[in-house]
Structures are given as C-alpha cells and as structure tokens.
Amino acid sequence: MVDATLAAVAQLLERRTGMEVALVDPQDLGGSGRTLVMRVRVGHNNFTLPRTVVVKQLLAADATEVDLGEAFAREAAAYKFATALPVESRPGPTLLASDPAAGILVLSDLGLGETMTELLTRTPARRAGTVLSAWGQALGRMHAGTVGREGDLSALARREHTDARHDPVGCEAARAAERVPTRLAEHGVTAAVPDAALRRGLGMFTGGQCRAFSPSDVGPDNALVVGGAVRFLDYEWAGFRDAGLDIAYALLTYPRWVAGGIDDGLNSALIEAWRSEVARIWPRLDDDRTLARHITTAALVWLTLATYWCLPDGPDAHDAGFDAGHLHALTDWSGRQLADRWHALAEAEPEFADFARGAAAVVAAL
Template structure:
C-alpha cells in the first residue's frame, strides 16, 4: 500500500498555491489540507482557500500524479477535464477544472463537497432509495452522452494540444482486445465451449472503443465507487483515461459494477433496478439515437457490452501460474488506475455472480445462446474457484 506522507501533501499544496497565484496574478494561500486518498501513488487533497483574489470557492481539490508516471495519463485526464468543464453547466458530469500545471502533473478542481457515495446508497436496506439512486445514475449518464454526442473532434483537438501521441492511447480498449483474442484458449482450458455467436459479439464489443453508432464522452470508470450524489445530483468523480467510446459500453459498465454493491435485501430487486437504470438512460438519449427506443435492439447492444466487461474482469481473475491467463490488469502505468476501477475485483464470488446476472438478463431478453454460455462459464468458474 502506498503511504502518502505529510511532506508530500504539503508539497502538493504549495505547488497548487503557485499555480493558482500565477493564474490570479496575486498570492493565493491554501490551508488545512485533508487527504482524500487517490489511485496508486496519486495524491488527492482538499484544501481551504485563505487569500482569495479570484473569489474562488472556499475549498478546492488538488490532484497530483507522480512525476515519473507515463505523461500520456496526465494529458488525457487534463484534456477530459478541459472538455467537460467547457460543457453547459447542466451537462457537466463532475468537478470543474480551475487550474493545471502539466510540468508537475497537477490539477486544481472545484470541490464537490460531502455528498453520499453511490455505493452506500446501493448497500443500504431502503429499496426505494436504491431505486432512485440508480435512476439518477442512468439519467446522468444519458444526459452526459446526449450533451457530448458529436463532440469527438473537439475533444481530440484539446488532446492534441497536450502530449504527443496521447490521443492514440486507450489502455482499457487495448487490454480488452487482448483478452478477447485469448478467449478461445482460455475457455478451452476451463472446459467451456465458445459459440461462434459469442466470439463474434466479443469481437464486435471491442470495436466499440474506437467505433460504434452511439459515440459520446465517457469519464471511463463510471462504477459506483466513483459516483457521489450531492445537492446538484449525480457527480462522476474521476476522468482518468476519459475519452470517446460507444455510449452502450458505459451503461453496460454501470450495470455490471452495480451488482457487487447491492445489499442482500436489495439483490432480489436487481432486475427492477436494472430496468430503472436503463429506462432513465434511454429517456435522455433516444432523442439523438432513435434506434435505442426499440427494446430488442437496445437490450442486445447493452448485453454485448456487459458480455465484454464480464469477460475482461474474469480474465483478470484467472491465475497466471497455471498457464491459463495471458492478460493481466495493467496497473504499473498509469498510476494504478485499472486496479482501482470498479470493474476490477479480487473476489471470485463477484465474478461468478456477474455471470449469473448476465445469464438472467439474457434470458429476460430471449437471448438463449448468451444465457447458456453465461451459465456454463459461471459453473466452470464456480468449480475452479469455490469448490
């Protein structure tokens, strides 16, 4: 575990004061730093603004990436914040960018305050509260997608002004492609058949990172650990490796990562919660993507995304020492992001449950081949890991 020392936090605060003072043309003083944690060796600090020549908020959040990390990670995150901050107020997915310094890998952001984490709303015992939360989650995703559809060239222009080559990096998409390429061998060693239909869908899902009919901006990890509800609604907390992808990948990601957070009393309501999330998302996006108003087509596309995410989280869990797994979750660079994402888990029960959930969702949509594959793989993993 990375230990963030007081001196490192103090150094980040001093660097933020320098950046803000340069921007303001007058001294800015920050005090009372509070360590908010971070991904890997990333430092995230809340600080109170003392001297305030720009009439900024009373508190700000400072985020600093290690200087020796891959610079493309910082430049993509900076581009994501710049792009999101330029959106209309009602469409901004989270904190706004106040200032930045690429030389020291530092971001200064607005403080979203002390709202309720999505994970706590899902893990509670109030099903009405959980239902309202997932509806708000889906609606916020849809609102973001609708507001950013067609904006990919603007985002790429911002990204090109950062580090050379940053726009070509999609760490999760590249990892997913490797995991899909290895699917036949991995499944064979688990004793699970790979139907042509499933192989084709996995391949098609990988193209959604670079292609697709419903492209929009994504913060990337839109799982519950990165979502907070405050007085202004749903807030997506981090934009690491944000960028454009097919929007159905995002709603599928939300559905996949939601399940592990549900309390025992709420698990039985999972189908209704999924419907609430999907319907809320569709209410925002069907005006620009009318095809998604058709239940069969919409469900098929979302299930394809869910299949990919579940497969990727499974590959990360398969042991590397028995010759089965060839794809690991990237975590050394940049800054441990993937291992801190909601998709990643070290709990085999979570992965097995995800295949059970997919089988149930496929049956509800009448997709028998997918349902049978999910059942078979879930059973194989159950035998391998839990018996």
C-alpha cells in the same frame, strides 16, 4: 509530500490569478495507490478563487514504474473538455489549473456528498429505484450533451501531446477477448466462443452507433451525489466510446443488494432513466430488443475483461501507464461474484449462454 504539493499548487494558482494564494486545512479524500487527492481551503480571502479546491496529483510509486505522462495528459484534456461544456452538460468538476511537470490538477470542489455506493447501501429497497433513476439520468445527460464533440476532445488531447483516439481500455479489452477463450479452453470450457458478439463489443470502443464522452469508470464509487445531483469523477482514461459501455458498466458494478434483498426491477429503473435522456439522440434504442442486445454485448466485453484480470495466469502485458486497478469496480469481485454476473448474462442473452455458463464455472472454481 503534502506540504510540497500544497506549495506547488499555491505557486500554480498565483501564476493563474496574479495574486498571493495561501492553501490551508488539507483534507485527505482518498485516492488510488498512485494518486494523492485532497480538499484544501483557500486562505487570504482570494476573491478570484472558490473557498475550497480539490487537488489531484498523479504519483509514481517508485523509479521503475511506467511513465504516467499519458494518463495525466488524457485526464487533463478530458477535464478541459468537460469544463468547456455548457453548465448543464458538465458531468463533474471543472479544471481550474494544471501542471504536467508535477502531475497536478486543481479542480472545483463539488462539495460534501456521498458516493452512489454509500447512498444505495443505506437506501431501503423500496426507494432504491429512485436513486438508480437519478444515476441513469445523469449518465444519459452526459452522453446526450457530448454527442458530436469528439473533435473538440481530440484537439485538446493534441495540445497535451497525446492521442485521444488511442484507448488503452479498449486495447486491454482486445487482449482479453483474444486470450480468455484460450485460457478457459485450457480449463475445460469447450463451448463456442461468441466471436461475432465480442467483435461487436470491441467495436464499441473504437466506433459504435451511440458514441459520446465516457469517463471510463462510471461505477458507483465514482458517482458522487451532492445536493441530489449525480456527478462523475476520475477522467484518467476518459474518451469517446459507445455509450452502451457506460450503462452496462453501471449495471454490472452497482451494489444490487440493498436492504437485504434484490429486486430485478432495479436494473430497469437505471436503464429506463438513461434511455429517457438518450433515445431522442439515438432513436434505435426505443426498440426494447435492440436496447437489450446493445447492453448485453457491452456487458460481454466487460465481463471478459474482468475474467482476464481474474485468471491466475492473467494479464502479461499492458499499455504503457495502464493500471487495471483504475477500473477497480471490475477487479474487486470474488470469483463467485464474477460467476454470478456471467450467469445473469447467460439468462439475459441466449446467444452467449453456453460460453457464459462455462466461464462462470471456471471463475467460480478458481
């Protein structure tokens, strides 16, 4: 498989550069069950290419798997969009070449670094706030630098024969919002469902007052720290959404326990760093209550989606090509960890408290 992929990539780059390309020393960088990701060195001193590139190939696990064409098309369009941004606004790698038929993307190599998970795990609690501030600032710069560019992504998506306005993540969240309250009621949760808040949260996928580019999974495993800079990876379900969804996702998924303890000030470090970058674009976020409500509404939607995937009678339908495992930061929690997050939301937002406590009781028991 690796040899065949390297041969295909070499041919792709030869067509792009008009020169012979030799790719050597492949290094496995991991990847989900349906992706091959590796770093390879460019031989023969090809001056038109960087010394190393990263190759990502989308694979079908077997002949019966759903068509992955939409996932590839969305990711290719998103990388083309990001590559066209000014250097200071680019959130991650740039696209060097792509081959839809083979499901191959050739990306710039950001270099050796560590994920935000790895960095926070080894960082003493007294310094964790600095690390989280860098993460929040990177998120904010990405959002501020892409406001108003949704039409550019839509045009690139059309060239890839997909529709950037269709958001499989948002569709999955809508299913969760419809089905989770019913399933919790079947398990004895009779608290009033915060329907209005759920509708507001779902609207953050299709509209929202703080709309910007979102890779979709900005969790700590997809935030790479290289030379002190934070970059975001994996644009498979990228699109334009309300930026509140990204900051809420980061808050829910980062490893809050660092150096044996937890500091509630860490959340503030992440939020304030993000706000410092985006408040000039969205002045309404200068108001603390407005900001808090915006984030907790987004968190309500993410936790409802995580609960949907957690329940034993869980998802019974997905959009074509959608893989819940892509948002693995939401699927890796135990029932107790998910319940803890529901409890935290209940404390942060009284409007959601009864429903959140009921949901926490059910997922903890399961």
